[in-house]
Amino acid sequence: MQVEFTKAVASGNDFVILNNFGNKYRDLKTRFADFARFVCHRRFSIGADGLLVLEASKKADFKMRIFNPDGREVSMCGNGIRVSAVCAYENNLAGEKMKIETLAGALAAEINGQSVKVKMTEPKNVKIDQNIGVESSIVNMHSVDTGVPHAIHFVDNIEDYPVKKIGELVRRHKVFEPEGTNADFVKIIDPSTIEVRTYERGVEDETLACGTGIVASAVIANIVHDVSQPVSVLTKSKETLKVYFRKERDVFKDVYFEGKAFIVFKGVLDYV
Numbered sequence: 001m002q003v004e005f006t007k008a009v010a011s012g013n014d015f016v017i018l019n020n021f022g023n024k025y026r027d028l029k030t031r032f033a034d035f036a037r038f039v040c041h042r043r044f045s046i047g048a049d050g051l052l053v054l055e056a057s058k059k060a061d062f063k064m065r066i067f068n069p070d071g072r073e074v075s076m077c078g079n080g081i082r083v084s085a086v087c088a089y090e091n092n093l094a095g096e097k098m099k100i101e102t103l104a105g106a107l108a109a110e111i112n113g114q115s116v117k118v119k120m121t122e123p124k125n126v127k128i129d130q131n132i133g134v135e136s137s138i139v140n141m142h143s144v145d146t147g148v149p150h151a152i153h154f155v156d157n158i159e160d161y162p163v164k165k166i167g168e169l170v171r172r173h174k175v176f177e178p179e180g181t182n183a184d185f186v187k188i189i190d191p192s193t194i195e196v197r198t199y200e201r202g203v204e205d206e207t208l209a210c211g212t213g214i215v216a217s218a219v220i221a222n223i224v225h226d227v228s229q230p231v232s233v234l235t236k237s238k239e240t241l242k243v244y245f246r247k248e249r250d251v252f253k254d255v256y257f258e259g260k261a262f263i264v265f266k267g268v269l270d271y272v
Contacts, residue, residue, distance in 0.1 A: 012208025078211015167199020
């Protein structure tokens with residue numbers, strides 16, 4: 001089977017995108033999980049942090065399905081939303097302002113040159129000061145769901161922090177069973193700037209950026225360290241993204257996430 005694809009990147013987070021409008025890949029639909037495991041495998045295939053499948057929607061301009069490299073379908077991906085918006089716009093599937101259906105709900109996105117601004121789901125299930133045992137140490141974590149679950153730990157020396165080692169242990173910690181969690185490690189730079197490194201569930205490694213993790217880190221940084229919005233977030237890829245929100249008492253409203261996203265190349269893959 002010949003599969004047409006688009007490769008796109010947002011802040012170093014890279015994705016393979018399929019346009020399945022008209023159910024073009026009906027013969028592949030029941031095998032998207034296997035396909036994701038294949039195409040995301042670096043050095044052996046295209047390589048990516050995830051597979052995005054764009055389909056027709058009755059609720060929005062289009063539907064975005066998200067498959068992690070392990071084949072698991074997940075509800076939300078902040079950077080995936082941004083690259084999907086660019087892909088949809090360039091293929092005349094949507095205008096500059098659009099709504100995108102996800103398993104986390106219908107989200108609004110807006111194209112502004114190379115930048116994409118997305119209205120995220122409202123953060124929920126906020127838990128502050130969870131002291132968990134990691135190997136022989138006690139690690140202070142805060143958790144929040146920004147479409148997918150995230151656990152946040154503040155550090156002083158983020159460059160030398162063992163993100164992959166500790167991230168893997170936090171991701172599978174019994175406190176976050178059965179689904180597990182993404183793990184974010186955050187440094188406060190100034191009253192409105194943070195730096196974030198993320199170990200992503202499903203990718204099972206540190207990525208150069210994670211949209212939902214950036215939003216989760218900004219929200220928790222506001223609660224714990226009174227970081228003010230808009231929050232500038234420096235990522236592992238060295239790009240700086242913006243997170244905006246409105247806070248009503250302890251509830252976060254109108255949460256937006258903004259940064260650059262672009263298509264790298266398009267191609268055709270022979271898939272058995």
